[in-house]
Amino acid sequence: MAFDLVVKRIYEQPAPEDGQRVLVDRIWPRGVSKEDAALTLWLKEIAPSDALRKWFGHEPERWAEFQKRYASELDENGEAVAQLRALLGEGRVTLLYGAHDEAHSNAVALAEYMHGTG
Secondary structure (H helix, E strand, O other), X not given: XXXXXXXXXXXXXXXXXXXXXXEOOOOOXXXXXXXXXXXXXXXXXXXXXXXXXXXXXXXXXXXXXXXXXXXXXXXXXXXXXXXXXHHHOOOOEEEEEOOOOOOOOHHHHHHHHHHHHO
């Protein structure tokens, strides 16, 4: 199943082409008001567990292992994954995250997971 899924830092300005904006962090990002975030949904249930997030610590050398462990968590989190899939069925979804590293965020791993499980 093809779908339109993009990833963006929450600190970037909302844009009409974002479609539905879904924050996928467990913790609200610093310095962003609810109004500025312009969210469709805060799906914190789909974020990595606190234990996994702390273990990863945004260390690039742990990225491959983080992706595997997070995918295992997502495999066990059918309800949140189904909620995201339902939104994807309605059109473009932009996954929002607060991390500074644009290549190694849970949102990037989640997008890859969703594309891989279609």
